[in-house]
Amino acid sequence: MINNLILPEPTLRRLPWYLAYVEILKAQDVEYISSTQISRALNVDASQIAKDLSFLALKGKTRIGYEVDALAKALADFLGFHTPHKAYVFGTGSLGMALMQDSGLDNYGLNIIAGFDIDKNKIGTKVGDVPIYHIDSLEEVMEANPATIGILTVPADCAQITADIAIGEGIKAIWNFTPYRVKVAEGIVMSNTSIYAHLALIYNRLNAES
Amino acid sequence: MINNLILPEPTLRRLPWYLAYVEILKAQDVEYISSTQISRALNVDASQIAKDLSFLALKGKTRIGYEVDALAKALADFLGFHTPHKAYVFGTGSLGMALMQDSGLDNYGLNIIAGFDIDKNKIGTKVGDVPIYHIDSLEEVMEANPATIGILTVPADCAQITADIAIGEGIKAIWNFTPYRVKVAEGIVMSNTSIYAHLALIYNRLNAES
Numbered sequence A, B: 001m002i003n004n005l006i007l008p009e010p011t012l013r014r015l016p017w018y019l020a021y022v023e024i025l026k027a028q029d030v031e032y033i034s035s036t037q038i039s040r041a042l043n044v045d046a047s048q049i050a051k052d053l054s055f056l057a058l059k060g061k062t063r064i065g066y067e068v069d070a071l072a073k074a075l076a077d078f079l080g081f082h083t084p085h086k087a088y089v090f091g092t093g094s095l096g097m098a099l100m101q102d103s104g105l106d107n108y109g110l111n112i113i114a115g116f117d118i119d120k121n122k123i124g125t126k127v128g129d130v131p132i133y134h135i136d137s138l139e140e141v142m143e144a145n146p147a148t149i150g151i152l153t154v155p156a157d158c159a160q161i162t163a164d165i166a167i168g169e170g171i172k173a174i175w176n177f178t179p180y181r182v183k184v185a186e187g188i189v190m191s192n193t194s195i196y197a198h199l200a201l202i203y204n205r206l207n208a209e210s
Helices: A010-026 A037-041 A046-053 A068-079 A092-101 A135-144 A157-167 A193-207 B009-027 B033-043 B046-053 B068-078 B095-101 B135-144 B154-166 B195-209
Strands: A085-090 A110-117 A130-134 A149-152 A173-176 A187-193 B086-088 B109-117 B128-133 B149-152 B175-176 B191-194
Touching: A010 A037, A010 A046, A010 A068, A010 B154, A010 B195, A037 A046, A046 B128, A085 A092, A085 A135, A085 A157, A085 B195, A092 A110, A092 B095, A092 B128, A110 A135, A110 A193, A135 A157, A157 A173, A157 B009, A173 B195, A187 B195, A193 B009, A193 B086, A193 B175, A193 B191, B009 B033, B009 B046, B009 B068, B033 B046, B086 B095, B086 B135, B086 B154, B095 B109, B109 B135, B128 B135, B135 B154, B149 B154
Parallel strands: A085 A110, A085 A149, A110 A130, A149 A173, A173 A187, B086 B109, B086 B149, B109 B128, B149 B175, B175 B191
Antiparallel strands: none
């Protein structure tokens, strides 16, 4: 069911909002929802919602709207949340460990199957069911149990070298949680979750308000 | 040293990259850095870097560039990372707990002083030094030890109500980690760290590459 269209980033940002909202309605046994209702609940323009949802192979009914169950399934399918994607965590500090333990990510199709570190006290241990290996074992682990996504939670000064090693061994996408601006070759997928930039934004806006 | 200009979001996204890079140079005892060198290292246009850095009260020297120590300090000051900002975590699941334990955030001026939950087994316990209270105690805790930032790591179906309660008790900024699109009144600062949107982006781009 996954598309292979390159979707615009703003659409990819909004679709998970619709999904989260529709999942709540589903839990409340709501049967139908219109884009106007979604619009009111989420403060997104109704025509924008209709446009975003037009990417899905799903038609709403005039005046009734979308069937909630079908819409939730179509959204999650379309976003790839129902397809397991294997990932490694690089850097098993507090954030890396939290991601390894977060069963929520599993529900969104992210299957973390190994962690890598250089701390001797961590190598050979597990976080939940997920084993931690030395980064030097990456080649072997990749052969035995390959992953496509590398989650980068190392210190900023190791971010580039770790990404380079991971990509060298066949990782196709880097999910970067470090504040470092990692460079990757063309064809490698790069996504930055810029925790510190979000903090800077909050501080700046708070200060401007006060 | 914090400005009270409202800075554009893209600038606020880039400034922490420069800081992370300059911190690495500082650890390597590099003394001077030019915007051309930052540009090469981070793949950001040199004129853009010069423009971003012009917000700081710091002048580079012709041909030598910026003093690394001074630039690191000026950036961290300017971004508010040297000013303590008090925060509560709402929802002490795996992500909430990880944020409470992450000493890294302290270095960026985020001082998490309490967690809130509704799980009886958690109330009264601590994560590191940080106590967990029942959400019903928010008013009291706010009076005794107030915070301005509310970090939202509750399940999506509690996101809006929790934000409403927090803001009702005086929280001024919501840092939303849930996939739910939370609505807040004007004057309240809102920042979304959209983990699931980033996953959707990675899956979409991976799929388009393959």
